[in-house]
Amino acid sequence: MMPPPTAVGAGPVPAGVELIEPPPRDDLVIEARGLTKHYGSLKALDHVDLEIPRGSIFGIIGPNGAGKSTAFLILATLLTPTAGWARVCGHSPIDQPEMVRRRMGYMPDVMGVYENLTVKEYLEFHAATYHIEKREWPSLVDGLLELVDLDVKRGTIVDDLSRGMKQRLSLARALIHDPELLILDEPASGLDPRARIELRELLLQLQDMGKTVVISSHILAELQQICSAVGVIEAGRLLAHGPPSQILAQLGVGRSVRVRFGDGSVEEFPVAGDDEQQALLRKLIVDDERPVLEFTTVDKNLEDLFLQITQGIVQ
């Protein structure tokens, strides 16, 4: 029997190996092993292993066509994988989609709008789709509109809202049944800086409320500020998986020291930590006798990590 998938960023399961589901783990809200999706000859997902801890904000980063949306569609009970298994909130999105839907809110990358419906009616409709009792609607809608700061827009036709407001309304819709997990596909796409900041703060607020948020975005700086862990995906393969600092450290690109010498030249040296940084400076000044005028510690960020890991492969 195969051991439970525990290693963060564990390598892909070889083709042909039978995947046996281990018992659910309470600390994980999403588990996936060998998740694969083929569209003909195109490998949209290629043996992806994923573990997302409960209560975290997990970011999926990757270029267009990397497989992020495909992974989200599988986890959101909309798409069947070609191979592998997944467990969302303790249930299979393939065999027990209704159990997953009760616990998960999904927000696709584009928010669909019903013509001629007001913000309040839009949320009430979705409350009905989750079989929420009608008497609960007023307080539920009021609470959600307050949370997403749209309470003054309750009577506005949805189509008349700005893009940022629509995204917040879409988020409110995904929250209508109080799910423990939110899967958000590119929620910040097309938003202006103010709307992005508002969304970021909202997601942090949701995390404080105990919800797990899985989010994909192109705006890596946004993710770095809120994500406790990330997965880097390219050409359907999960290349790295875990807290950004841990991945950077594993890759040896966690930090570098930029040194300006007496002759005016500037050089950058990768270092793993403080000890290595001190050793480097001692070597340059004492051993190599080079005149160091200035040194600056440069911490790598998600963009560096992304560029380091991905190769710009387009399928």
Add this chain to the structure above:
Amino acid sequence: MTARVGLFNAIQDVRPVLERELRQRSRTARSMVVMTIFLLLALGVAFITYAGETASFGNDFGVARQNVGRSVFEWVLILELVLLLFVVPGISAGAITGERDRQTLLPLQVTLIGPFGIFFGKVLASSAFVLLLIVATAPILATAYLLGGVAFSQIITGILALMVIGFLLAVVGVACSAMLRRTAAATLISYGMILALCIGTAVVFAVFMILYVTTNNSDPDNILVFLTPFYWNPFVLLAGAAGEVSDVNGPWPLSGIRVGFVEAQDFPNGRFVEGPGGLAGFENSDLRVVPLWLRATLAQGAVAALLAWAGIRRLRTPTHTVTQ
């Protein structure tokens, strides 16, 4: 028990979709425009029929009044059916493809509303509009009743038949919408299928008859086979529900179809067989055992059920391919 709960939930799922659709439709000018045109055309046909009939009868109007009532009734029903054949695919074929175009289908599919609820919510929304159109024209049919020649029960069965046909047409439109990606394609295929039901059945019947004549097969049992395609014809369903088979005195379309159907059953004699109680041919035919309207409803209902199954299946998630 589980099945009952499942069925109850499935029926309950229809309500949110239906309510939202009706709310949206009620706020568009399109519904009012369609209803106004529908009413004006029905009024126009009723008036033209009335004027034509009264002019032909001259001073003998009292004797012929019931013929006028019958004419108005049948021609208005025929017009309503023709209009439904045009209107219903137009309003139902965009039901699911429209959700895809607006990117609202995926958020709906991740809710607890199942494919049955989505599909029949859409079908009932289209049917509700059909009901509104038919109810709006009911006073015109009531006028025909006042003129005479039409039983009250026939007014009711005529209206019910139109509602059944409207529902079946909505199933065709929504099923095409579920199975195809684009509204234009779904609308085109819906009209194609309806054309096949209306014209294609007649063509198939004609081919059967030609084969019959050329092979000179006089086995009367074959007649029932020849008639079979017409069970899928909406006009035959309406004729079976609202047409007259005795005392047929005018060029009435629905009674004409129904009488023609009875006559065809007596083929190759090509005539009614007189007998006690009116038309012995009719009395003795299978039509008496299983009414024509029921045969047609079952035949067309079977097609609709098949299409509904395919449409619901297409909406089921998770699926192998998500079309957005």
